Amino acid sequence: MSLPAGTRAQLADLLRGARVILLDFDGPVAHLFAGPSAPDVADAVRRFATVRGVDLSDIHTDDPLVLLRAAYRHSSESGRDVEAHVIEHETRAAAVAAPTSGAHELIRAATSTGRTVLIVSNNSERAIRTYLARHDLTDHVAHIIGRPFGHPEQMKPDPHLLNAALDITRAAPTQAVFVGDSITDAIAGSAAGVPCIGYAKKPDRAEGLADADALVVVDDMHTLATALR
Structure with missing residues (x-):
């Protein structure tokens, strides 16, 4: 997906104003069930x-x-x-999940530019910690907000996880950006007031993300890493 000049400028503006980067896990960071x-x-x-x-x-x-x-x-x-x-x-x-191309670069670019990175996911914290440790990313992720055990109602599209991330970082919604790959991610971001960037790992996902109020949709996490730098 080649971003039009106006969209590239919008993406740059979103990231420029964000001191907190919130990432969904399965999709934007890793292909969890690649094994x-x-x-x-x-x-x-x-x-x-x-x-x-x-x-x-x-x-x-x-x-x-x-x-x-x-x-x-x-x-x-x-x-x-x-x-x-x-x-x-x-x-x-x-333990065997495949990285999403460009995701690790994005995480490292975010921390190297002074931003705080959190994983906000419907997956379990234990699984996410396993993945981050395997790829030497633990020190680059400040917090993991995973699925609260016993409380499926708090999973996205409910904004609970995003609100928890904002509370931890003491960030206003407009000081954060959330990168997600599903319509439920975009809905949760909208409900929490956090600008959402959609990651469309499949072409047919892009329209749905845009319809669910993702402000920008990309198909390559390298695009975000480059924009951060």
Whole structure:
């Protein structure tokens, strides 16, 4: 995606005014299920839930987090059991996850220019820490705001995680920028008042991100790293 001159200027303005960079994890930073695939993990979660008396066979999705939400609707106890199982899969996946091209450069560019980087994700903190440690990025990320265990209602698109990040950094929403790759990310950013940059890893994702109020949409994280520098 080649950005028009006006869009490049808008992106530069967004990043120039941001002292806090908030990044979604799966997509903008890493392809979490590049090893064990998301459909394979979803099937494993269904089997695990079935053994514990929770039938998720009618939930047609390849997203393990959609199944996690469904398990909590069955009961809090079932949800916690399924979530613990999902965390194990996320953490194993993080140990072999493929970096998103340009993401590590973006993180290092942000810290080298005096900005604070936080990961704000529906994935578990444990998985994210595993990935960051593996790639020597732990010291470049000030905080990880992961999925609060036992509280699926606080996952994006709810703005809870973004608001928590703002509280930790004592930043006004306009002093932050949130980079996300999903419509739920853009909705959460809008609800928290944080300008959102959409990362469209697939061409058909760009229009949906723009419709969900992402102010700028890019298809290459190198674009953001370059703009920060």
